[in-house]
Amino acid sequence: MSKILYTTEHGEVSYDLEYWKEYKKINNIKELELLETKEDKDTNIRWCTLFGDFIDDGDCGKAECKEYVPQNGKRGKCIHKGYVYAETGKRINL
DSSP: OOOEEEEOTTOSSOBOHHHHHHHHHHTTOSOOEEEEEEEETTSSEEEETTTTEEEEGGGOSTTTOTTOOBTTSSSSSBTTEEEEEEEEEEEEEO
């Protein structure tokens, strides 16, 4: 099952509901409309959590990046490689 996160109408980054609840509290916002997003596994674009930037799926590996760290300690997917998120069309008011 894909992880569900939320963003604003013009947001570029998605966060969990706890983040948005704290955001409302800190900014004294009464109501906030959020768009549901989920991991987009059908694209070759990925998100590098270390550099905070989009990468091509094939550009993430030991030969391409000096910061590559395999999840299992040997080889394979980098611990910094994540999915991008796409809107599902659902909206919620928080």
